[in-house]
Amino acid sequence: MGKILIVDDSQFMRMTLSNIIRKLNHEVAAEAKTGKEAVQLYRFHRPDLVFMDITMPDMNGIEAIKMIKNEYPDAQIIICSAMAQQKIVMDAIEAGAKDFIVKPFEEMRIVDTIERHTM
Template sequence: MARILIVDDAKFMRMTLTNILTKANHVVVGEGENGKEAIRLFRELDPDIVTMDITMPEMSGLDAVKEIRNEFSDAKIIMCSAMGQQKMVVEAIEAGAKDFIVKPFDENRVIDAINRVLG
């Protein structure tokens, strides 16, 4: 069981992930809708894993990954991307993201990614 922070600007995507994760017995400890909230919530909640959308208003997921990893080098972050965002996914992995999942979410792929990152 992992404590997970979900960050996505689309409420529907957060709900979808919450449903998948809680069904797999994980606990969603918080939700954010942009990179700034991701950083603030990470500091507050100290989650085991963060699922982070790449494209968000105010601050992108990519910038948030860089900032979180800068402050917390062991942070486990999984990027969520739409099709066609490969370049940004590569940048995110280089910035320290551990894995990525593609929208629309495949339940098994999400759980596999969480389990892989948890090790």
């Protein structure tokens, strides 16, 4: 069972991801609405996996990934965003994201990603 941090400014997306994660018997370590919250909560909870949006207030997901990866190089961060332009995907991967899921997503895509990155 893995601890997972959900980072998205949309309460609906956080709830959707949280429901999927709990159905798989994983723990939702915490939920963040901003990139700054994500960095703070990562430091506190040290989750096994992070689902990170890109577009958020105060600090975007790519900046948050860079900060987390700088302190915790082994962090497993998955981008989950509606922004699927190639440059943004490449920026996220270069920042250290392990995978990229485009919203809206199929539940099985989340399930597969969790299984792949928490084993």
